[in-house]
Amino acid sequence: MPERDPGERTEDIWDQFSPTGEALATEEDYEHGYARVVRVDLQQHVVFRVGDETYGIPIAQIGEISKPMYTTPVPRTSDFVMGIGNVRGVVIPIVDLATRLRLGTCAMAREARVLIVRHASEQTGLLVDEVIGVMSIAPENLEEAPGALAGARGDFIRALARWDGRIIIILDLGTVLAPGDFLAPGVGRSVGRSGRG
Amino acid sequence: MSDPPKPSAEFLSEAQEVIEAFSRNLLQLDAQQRTGEYDPDLLNAAFRAIHSLKGLAGLFGASRVSALAHALESTLDSLRLGRLPLSQPALDVLFEAVEVFQSMLAVFGTEDAETVSTDALLSRITALSPDAEDGGEGSDLVGLDPAILGVLTEYEEHRLRENVRLGRRLFRVHAAFDLLAIDVGIESLKGKLKEFGEVITYLPSADSGSDDRIELDILLGSDATLADIATGVAEDGVRVFALETSAAIPETPAPATVADVAPTPTPTPAPVHDDVDMVDASTAMSLRSISQTVRVDLERLDVLMNLVGELALVQANLSGTLESVRAIRGAADVSRELQTHLRTMDRKLSLLQQSILDVRMVPLGQVFDKLARVVRKLGREAGKDIRLVITGAETELDKLIVEELSDPLMHMIRNCIDHGIETETERTSLGKGATGHIELRAFQKGNRVVIEVEDDGRGMDWRLIRDKAVLRGLIDDLESREMSRQEVIDLIFVPGFSTKDTATEVSGRGVGMDVVKTNIARLSGLIDVDTTPGRGSKFSITLPVTLAIIQALVIQTAKQTFCIPLNSVLESIMVSEADIETVEGHEVVSLRGKTLPILHLSRIFGLQTNYRYLDPARIYVVIVGLAQHRVGIVVDELLGQQDVVIKPLGRALRGVPGIAGATELGGGRTVLLLDVSVLVEEALGRSDATPTDPTPMEAANA
Amino acid sequence: MAQPVLLVEDSRAVRAFVSSILESAGDYDVHEVENGFEALRALPRTDFALIVTDVNMPDVNGIELTRFVRGQAKFAEIPVLVISTDASHPDTQRAMTAGANAFLAKPFTAQQFLDAVARAQGGQ
Incomplete structure (x- = not known):
């Protein structure tokens, strides 16, 4: 990992990044006398907690991790939209991931963090209860979302992964951040623009 | 009193300018060096920039900047005095210095000021230095008046010798200028002389008899003939003399004695010279002199913009007064006159605002x-x-x-x-x-x-x-x-x-x-x-070309702050609860005999379920207009007006009806900008347009 | 009656610094110019009590300016304080030879500057 300047917003989390998954000695290394095969298909994920569940998002989609910032509420938006926040001069929506995933609301404890994610050329802040760390996973350890989880919440899940004895839910940002869901039910472009005025 | 001046913005802005000028000099030198011959003036300008920086930094206590400038100054001095050849490796070091200086200035006065390391650069500068000074230059200037040599700087003397070494002839150009227009006159003459060679220095003549005129002797090194130069600079009061290097420059104030050819007294049409400093496209950048620009703090411009905003409000109030005057019988002439003046004021205000925006360019x-x-x-x-x-x-x-x-x-x-x-x-x-x-x-x-x-x-x-x-x-x-x-x-x-x-x-x-x-x-x-x-x-x-800057009225209602674009605000009035009537289920107020609907942001945005007026006797209503429609927006407080930069909300939120964008007020506060046209349409189109289910704003606010 | 001082210096910040020293030290009225030509223009208009000049300037340098001042009967008595980088530089020597009354090396403190002003004005 390149060193990162621990700037005001950047968290210790960056220090926890293991250099890369493949650099750690594994049991296979002992068995095969360190004839290590460097894998380039490992994908790093930032792992975090929302309520009692553990989630992951590919690190490539995360721009930075910051402490919760002041948000300005925006009227006529869905309950999971906390409002807008200002991240380095750019106004971005901040989403309470717990509300979005129907797990209640974020407890806003000391460990709470905002993941600034990039998706479809837009930045969004995701409020989570705690950032746990970073894991590298190989494609064979990823399970496509099982059918049993189908349904509204199932749409948010891209895959399941096993890490450190836990099941990690890899989120599908495409559905979690579907632009159509941000406006409050019943509010749409038609409101006030129906041509009556 | 004995304290050194504070490392002020003044220092930083000038230091920045100096380094930018230095960098431009280097870029030009780099391009010229590759093709072989470079303009010594550029190298001297680079030296002078660093020399100024050193003095500047020293005075303002920027000792590390000053120390680096000092080291660099010696190198540049050696370069301009020809003791060190201008090579690509030397240019590398100079370019690196630009970066280091800029890094130092960027963190100047902060805790990180010590983090910019100059050691590597300093040792590279040292490595460049010539081993030993070669103890002065040859004495091939025998014959030149020592009084002249005595007033040349070391560099000017070097250039004089260099011109002689290159086999150029030396000329003395004597000119008289009206003191009032001396810079214009000098620039014009300098431009012409540079066509012929190198201007080594200007010697103000000590016997100019008049208070309004000054006589100058200009020392020129050139390959051209005296006749060519004399023709080229044909101007009133300019005379050209050739100097033999073996002959003395006659000591001014003595009359000139050495002249190969008498200058042509009849005005010869001077050849038209375009811009002398034509440079190739790779370096065709601005060569503005440092002193021609004034740097203005953007915050000061913001103050000006805000004042323009306040003037606009005064003007809006005057428009209100105009309405009242119109209602007075027999005041038609006065009201017409007032209207004309108001229109003029409106135009001038727009011009003023545009001019301020132009200054930011x-x-x-x-x-x-x-x-x-x-x-x-x-x-x-x-x-x-x-x-x-x-x-x-x-x-x-x-x-x-x-x-x-x-x-x-x-x-x-x-x-x-x-x-x-x-x-x-x-x-x-x-x-x-x-x-x-x-x-x-x-x-x-x-x-x-x-x-x-x-x-x-x-x-x-x-x-x-x-x-x-x-x-x-x-x-x-x-x-x-x-x-x-x-x-x-x-x-x-x-x-x-x-x-x-x-x-x-x-x-x-x-x-x-x-x-x-x-x-x-x-x-x-x-x-x-x-x-x-x-x-x-x-x-x-x-x-x-410009940022989306608009003037906005900042208001507060139900404890939340919003901005309303000022161009849609007609006026602000104060009413009491008793003035608000209900007509067919809609709240209205009367304004100068007209009835207009009012809307509560707290209600349509679901900000607060049990909204109460802060003070029922003093309720602010901001009258906004869209085409011929007028609607009053009830607010708790008018917080003033301000120029704001509109920021988009992003794809997910840009569809929120009634919200046009966001902006930052001071202190990192982000506030929403109302979309007045949508709000007016909603207020007139009414109930079914307003979302019926309460939004969860309250929960979010709690 | 404030003493008019002609300050010739191409750095804006240095000019501001020197002016502030003089103006807070006493009754000086500082005329700031940024090059030798402007100095030539300013000279006949005011009876200056002091000239403070940088040495290293393009075109008309501080040495030439000093020489010019000394050569003109109506200016010859004006004390000249030369600001330069260091005393041993050949240019500083030349300025002194041309007739400057005192020199001061950059960087300097306000007190050092005022001392140099006193030297220049006293040493006539």
């Missing part, structure tokens, strides 16, 4: 200079010979936009050098010519500015982009087959496309074109790419 050259240094440095590091051609450096944009452009452009240039331009061998084998070209162009197109970065490198193969996108899981096979060529190429702007690829990553920043696109979008700009494999790539950035 700066030329793109500021950024381009920086990029030129990057190209030179990276090109040398990569072992590629790259020629950067800049056009349109004088194109102006709002200062904030120019500052924000620096990083994205830098990244694009890096990409050109790392990935675009092939190695010299590769280029030669392709028959492309060993030198790679990058063109940086800026031009205005309507009310937009276009910046293009084009290289003649290897271009991008859309098939490879497609395969990489599939490999990275950005698109699947099926999608990849349905996409057009341009759609595929645009995938380079998608996040995740250019993330770290350990095997091939060269540019090493780990920042991809998606970030470039985001940064450009933040400035309401667009970026496009056009590429041909084997031929090169062209990126085009289209930007607005």
